[in-house]
Every structure is written in structure tokens, then in C-alpha cells.
Amino acid sequence: MMKLIVGLGNPGKQYEKTRHNIGFEVIDELAKRLQIPLAQSKHKGLYGIGNVRGEKVVLLKPLTYMNLSGESVRPLMDYYQIEVEDLIVIYDDLDLPVGRIRLRQKGSAGGHNGIKSIIAHLGTQEFNRIRVGINRPTNGQPITDYVLGRFTKEEQEQLEVVIQKCSEACEATLEKPFLQVMNDFNQ
8 A cells, every 4th residue: 555645836946935836845845754755757747655654655746837737646646556545635725824734635626726637637526635825915916926926034934834734744644544634733
């Protein structure tokens, strides 16, 4: 049995540390914590495989650009025969304040194109996800510009904490059922 933890984002220097790339940042943190180098480049993604507490774990950063994330997730799941219940997707959420995370077992894409793509490729909305709050723009700024923008200095401090919290939630899923972890981490 294998677990797949996917962090959504866009590849390339210009997207590093943007709001839309919070999923990549969590995967980078998990790679450090779990000592799983992201050294393999296949299935339109950058990934690593490791053994954590007797569980095989795959960490994946799709390199397809956000809107096509499913083109990386699905082939990797097929190749390693990973069940949809062993998938966790981490992504940014405009409807949560910065510093908050929300774990869910299923749901619509809620306008998130990366999730839309994964739902389309998997043929189901029933997969585990961790939504990471990035707030909504308040100054009438277009959503696209906002999500591709960087966090403010104040937000950056909250971000460090939330990346740790997200990583802890992912690690907890290696020991407990997702539903239990959901109850522990959703406040």
C-alpha cells in the first residue's frame, strides 16, 4: 500500500513563494521532515518515494501548471496502483484566512482549476484534501493577479506556522485514518 501526497503549484522561478504555490511549499517541507528527496522526474511531475513508519509514501509536485494537475496525478496513481483513498491533495483556498487549514474528504472544486483537473482525471470528487487559506483580495485586485502574487510580510510569518501545521496533518495521516486527523486539525 502506498500514500500519495500532492502539493499543487506552478513550476518556474516566477511562481516560487506565490499564494498559488503553497502546496509546493508544504511538499518541500514534508520532503525535509520525512527525508524523501524529490529526485524523480516522470509522470509530468517531480516526486520522491520513501518509507515512513513502515508506510510507502510518494510526495508529488505536478509540473504541468495548475490547470492541468490531473495530467500528472492520474498517471502516477495508475503507475504505482495508488487507490484514491490513499491520495491527499494540498492547495490554496481563497475562502479561508491566511494561517488556517481545512481538511476535507470530498467536495467540489470550488472554482480551483487544479482541483477541477484532478476531479476530471480521477472521475470523482471523493478524495482527501487539505485546503490552505490565502484570503481573498480586498482591493478589487483580479483573482489571477492575487493568487500569483506573493504573501505580505505579516502573512509570511503566519505562513511558516501553517506550513508546519499542514505537514503535521500529513504525517498524522500515516498513523491514523484521515477522518480522525480531520477532527484533530479542523478548528
